[in-house]
Amino acid sequence: MSCLFDSMFSLLKQHGIYFKSSHILRLKITKFMNDNPKYSLESGTIEDWIKMVSGDMGTNYQTYINSMQLASTWGGAMEMAVMSKIFSIIIHVTGRGKTEPLAIFDCTGGNADMIFVLHWTGSHYTPVRLDECSKLN
Numbered sequence: 001m002s003c004l005f006d007s008m009f010s011l012l013k014q015h016g017i018y019f020k021s022s023h024i025l026r027l028k029i030t031k032f033m034n035d036n037p038k039y040s041l042e043s044g045t046i047e048d049w050i051k052m053v054s055g056d057m058g059t060n061y062q063t064y065i066n067s068m069q070l071a072s073t074w075g076g077a078m079e080m081a082v083m084s085k086i087f088s089i090i091i092h093v094t095g096r097g098k099t100e101p102l103a104i105f106d107c108t109g110g111n112a113d114m115i116f117v118l119h120w121t122g123s124h125y126t127p128v129r130l131d132e133c134s135k136l137n
Helices: 003-014 022-035 046-056 061-068 077-087
Strands: 090-095 098-105 114-120 125-132
Touching: 003 022, 003 077, 003 114, 003 125, 022 061, 022 077, 046 061, 046 077, 077 090, 077 098
Parallel strands: 090 114
Antiparallel strands: 090 098, 114 125
């Protein structure tokens, strides 16, 4: 299993969004990515992101999607951006002794009401908490 999908599964459940398993969540995300290559995220389309990442991996778009469907494949920035968009949430990634987030994924167009906080060790994600967006203002 992937710690990113396990962590997001746990936080989504706390937020009232249920899946049978983290693997079902993974399949929903990869199906969305596969079915919507032109879907715009804040910094380009899903297709743009996957082309960039898959090129770095020496593979192609469809192979990336197929690989991401496997429980043994690690999820990362691309998948967090898609989850931000699909579930209208902001994702803050903390860790490595920093008080400020290492990364923020906000592909909601200003429509998020919840922030999901994940901790990243450099090789592992763990769920931390949910915060209401109003706490930031």
